Amino acid sequence: MSAVITAEGLTMRFRRPVKRPGLAGSLKHLVHPEYTWATAVADVNLSIEPGESVAYVGPNGAGKSTTIKLLCGILIPSAGRVEVCGLQPHRNRQRNAANISVVFGQRTQLWWDIPVIESLRLLGDIYSVPATEYQRNLTEMVDVLDLAPLLPVPVRQLSLGQRMRCDLAAALIHSPRVLFLDEPTIGLDVAVKAKLRELVGRMVRERGLTLMLTSHDVGDIEQLCPRLVMLDAGRVVYDGRYAELSRRFAWETKITASSAVPLDGHPELAVAQIPGVTRTDRPDGTTLRVWFDNRVATCGTVVAGIVDQFRISDLAVDEGAAEDVIRRLYSGDLEYSTEEPA
Numbered sequence: 505m506s507a508v509i510t511a512e513g514l515t516m517r518f519r520r521p522v523k524r525p526g527l528a529g530s531l532k533h534l535v536h537p538e539y540t541w542a543t544a545v546a547d548v549n550l551s552i553e554p555g556e557s558v559a560y561v562g563p564n565g566a567g568k569s570t571t572i573k574l575l576c577g578i579l580i581p582s583a584g585r586v587e588v589c590g591l592q593p594h595r596n597r598q599r600n601a602a603n604i605s606v607v608f609g610q611r612t613q614l615w616w617d618i619p620v621i622e623s624l625r626l627l628g629d630i631y632s633v634p635a636t637e638y639q640r641n642l643t644e645m646v647d648v649l650d651l652a653p654l655l656p657v658p659v660r661q662l663s664l665g666q667r668m669r670c671d672l673a674a675a676l677i678h679s680p681r682v683l684f685l686d687e688p689t690i691g692l693d694v695a696v697k698a699k700l701r702e703l704v705g706r707m708v709r710e711r712g713l714t715l716m717l718t719s720h721d722v723g724d725i726e727q728l729c730p731r732l733v734m735l736d737a738g739r740v741v742y743d744g745r746y747a748e749l750s751r752r753f754a755w756e757t758k759i760t761a762s763s764a765v766p767l768d769g770h771p772e773l774a775v776a777q778i779p780g781v782t783r784t785d786r787p788d789g790t791t792l793r794v795w796f797d798n799r800v801a802t803c804g805t806v807v808a809g810i811v812d813q814f815r816i817s818d819l820a821v822d823e824g825a826a827e828d829v830i831r832r833l834y835s836g837d838l839e840y841s842t843e844e845p846a
């Protein structure tokens with residue numbers, strides 16, 4: 505099977521004006537403009553098969569939306585190559601548009617003043633969707649997204665959650681092969697999130713839709729995307745299964761050991777000397793928390809070292825879920841590494 509999305513060495517640099525402060529600075533810039541270059545996407549390689557669901561994640565400013573814009577043909581790459589359904593998006597914007605759809609959580613593609621159903625009909629005409637296919641898509645989406653009461657309402661009168669349901673319907677009315685969702689569930693309540701995820705999941709399973717999702721909501725990723733590509737400062741730092749994340753990146757295991765009586769002395773200092781222990785602290789008088797590098801030490805050796813210091817009355821071991829790993833990677837608490845754990 506050949507990939508539906510490929511990127512090779514994909515790079516996007518933006519030129520930014522350097523302006524000195526004040527009127528003099530503005531005038532100088534008019535006469536002698538100065539610029540710097542900022543790299544938003546750096547040498548990204550991607551290969552996504554038809555029917556795959558990929559979460560494209562990373563901290564704010566990592567380059568996710570820029571990549572989506574490159575894949576939609578909105579931006580022209582500074583370097584590298586990109587193909588979507590066999591087309592270079594920026595050279596074939598119109599043909600590319602027939603194959604793809606994009607939903608930006610912050611924006612609508614519906615016409616503000618006309619009823620939702622008219623927007624859907626218009627999109628059906630623009631994309632020349634055959635009548636039977638249009639009707640089948642509409643019926644399915646009205647059913648899953650509960651759209652019936654919204655169809656006659658002008659978009660300007662819809663709440664955010666109602667509008668997003670209609671936006672997703674609009675994105676899928678022409679049966680695209682690829683769907684890009686950029687923060688689709690931002691600001692939505694749990695019920696609306698569930699409806700959106702249900703429809704997208706169904707389209708992937710039943711129609712072979714290829715999905716590329718950017719989201720800061722781990723629920724979207726967990727429920728829709730077995731594969732996760734993580735960006736940091738424009739570069740891919742992880743491309744693999746979501747479930748692999750913990751194994752690959754969660755080097756630290758946390759042990760919380762409690763004592764029935766207040767701890768004597770400074771057991772945290774002695775425990776910190778155990779090989780592999782990265783840090784320790786005492787959140788209260790009876791509890792010791794120990795973080796260790798699980799590639800270097802085992803839980804057994806660390807617990808044995810704690811037992812040498814005091815009698816443990818309660819013990820919890822926290823391996824860290826993938827969600828926790830993502831949060832810690834973003835905050836810099838965990839380090840990216842391509843090394844496999846020992």
Ligand SMILES: Nc1ncnc2c1ncn2[C@@H]1O[C@H](COP(=O)(O)OP(=O)(O)OP(=O)(O)O)[C@@H](O)[C@H]1O
Pocket residue numbers: 518519520542543544562563564565566567568569570571
């Ligand atoms: N048109 C532009 N001109 C100059 N710089 C830009 C432009 N668009 C994006 N950038 C810069 O490129 C970098 C990546 O931005 P991008 O919007 O792709 O990030 P993101 O990962 O989608 O972030 P977020 O999670 O905050 O939406 C940022 O530093 C941003 O300031």
